[in-house]
Amino acid sequence: MYSQGLIGADGTTHEDEEFLAAFQARIDAELKIEPNDPMPAGYRKTLVRQIAQHAHSEIVGMLPEGNWITRAPTLRRKAALLAKVQDEGGHGLYLYSAAETLGVSREELVGQLLSGKAKYSSIFNYPAITWADIGTIGWLVDGAAIMNQIPLCRCSFGPYARAMIRVCKEESFHQRQGYEIMLTLCKGSDEQKAMAQDALDRWWWPSLMMFGPHDADSTHSDQSMAWKIKRFTNDELRQKFIDATVPQAEFLGLTMPDPDLKWNEEKGGYDHGEIDWDEFWRVVKGDGICNRDRMKARRKAHDDNTWVREAALAYAEKTAARETAVAAE
Numbered sequence: 001m002y003s004q005g006l007i008g009a010d011g012t013t014h015e016d017e018e019f020l021a022a023f024q025a026r027i028d029a030e031l032k033i034e035p036n037d038p039m040p041a042g043y044r045k046t047l048v049r050q051i052a053q054h055a056h057s058e059i060v061g062m063l064p065e066g067n068w069i070t071r072a073p074t075l076r077r078k079a080a081l082l083a084k085v086q087d088e089g090g091h092g093l094y095l096y097s098a099a100e101t102l103g104v105s106r107e108e109l110v111g112q113l114l115s116g117k118a119k120y121s122s123i124f125n126y127p128a129i130t131w132a133d134i135g136t137i138g139w140l141v142d143g144a145a146i147m148n149q150i151p152l153c154r155c156s157f158g159p160y161a162r163a164m165i166r167v168c169k170e171e172s173f174h175q176r177q178g179y180e181i182m183l184t185l186c187k188g189s190d191e192q193k194a195m196a197q198d199a200l201d202r203w204w205w206p207s208l209m210m211f212g213p214h215d216a217d218s219t220h221s222d223q224s225m226a227w228k229i230k231r232f233t234n235d236e237l238r239q240k241f242i243d244a245t246v247p248q249a250e251f252l253g254l255t256m257p258d259p260d261l262k263w264n265e266e267k268g269g270y271d272h273g274e275i276d277w278d279e280f281w282r283v284v285k286g287d288g289i290c291n292r293d294r295m296k297a298r299r300k301a302h303d304d305n306t307w308v309r310e311a312a313l314a315y316a317e318k319t320a321a322r323e324t325a326v327a328a329e
Contacts, residue, residue, distance in 0.1 A: 015040055027228050032158040035101035043227055046220060047157050048102050050229065055095035056113045056120035058088045060294050064128040065137065073131060080177055081134065087170045094163040101159045114299050122280060123210050125288030132185055132192075132199035138178015140200075140207040140245065146171050147241045148211065151231035160229075179248065186252045193253070200249065201257040208272075209280045211238040217277075243269045 023040060026033070033039055062085050069085065072078040096106045112118035123141055128134060149168050155161040185196040212218055212234040224230040232240075242261075249256055260273035283291065 024226070027156050027226075030156075030228075032161065033156050034158045042223070043229075044102055046224060046227070046229060047160065048099055048104050049220075050224075051095050051099040051102075051160055052104075052109045052112070053119055053121075055092045055099065055109065056118055057124065058092035058095065059113075060120045060124045060298060061141075062088045063294055063297055064124060064126075064290075065134060068128060068131065068134050071131075072134075077181075084138070084174050084177060087174065091167050091170070094167060095160075098157075098159040098163045110302070114295070114302060116286070116295065119284065121210060122283040122288065123206050125283050125290045125294060126203070126206055127290050129202075130195050130199060132182070132195040133203070135178045135181030135185060135196065136199040136203045138174050138176075139182050139248070140178075140203050141210070142171050142174040142178060143245060144207050144210045144241050146175055147237050147244070151237075154228075154231060156228040182252055182254075186254065196252070197254050200254050204257050205275060205279075206283075208238055208242070208275055209283075211235075211241070213277065213280070239269055242272055246270055 019038070020040060023038070023043075033043075065081060065088075066085050069078055069081050072081050096109060099109060100106055109118070113120065123144075128137065146168060149164055149171060152164040153161055153168060155164065182196050185192040212221075215221055215233045215235045218234055221230065221233055225233065246256060246261065258273045260271065262271055263269075264271045282288070286292075
């Protein structure tokens, strides 16, 4: 148990060695940390950063796919894509709500995104040029997201872990939807299969970048692992993704755009070529193909829908006042 004396009169936590050791012992015992539990400031800060970035990614990730809803080839495809984009909006809601339990407001988080202070996944700064891109996003991008997110269902922070259970179930649907689109294209005409190959060529390397920099260059990875916010390192997750995805590409009859890709019997996994980290950091810092377009679209949506937020707030206040008046009678 924590010593009550560790919480000061001003509500701050005094992080002496006893407190930090007790907190780590709770983590090591696989006990969930809940919002009202004492926690190190660094733990809280790491969670806010990670959950917010995850939420921002879900919201910005709606843009490349939302652009294809009216252009999907059949009514069935339109309905499925619309459902997927709605899911992603819901994921953002779950995650912003989880972040709010740590004492940060949604308005503050959204403000950080719109100002450019907060980051989102670099993968969404690439354009969805053809219908095959929508299939590839589902297959690769959502596949990489699942690989990242399933371990988060065991995250040490309770609200984040619980939110991820539902998110992962829905992401699994998205991945299957994308792979089914690719399978249909690859069974189609030569032009359709060539379109699928082109999409794979353009999205493969950015998908590998989704797992973040190599472990040696990852600023937060070691501490996040110790706190059991993360359960696997960036390179471990990237390797799992490659090993799972290459056989799927072979089944589709597609060629992986990596001449150095080969099976390594000794390690039981695939060796792969070097990722262009210069491109990764360039996109992260705002110089990707669609960085400016994505932020312009988000700012416009935020400004255009100010009246919706104001109306919802006014209605909530009016309802609360009415309920208070009834209770006072």
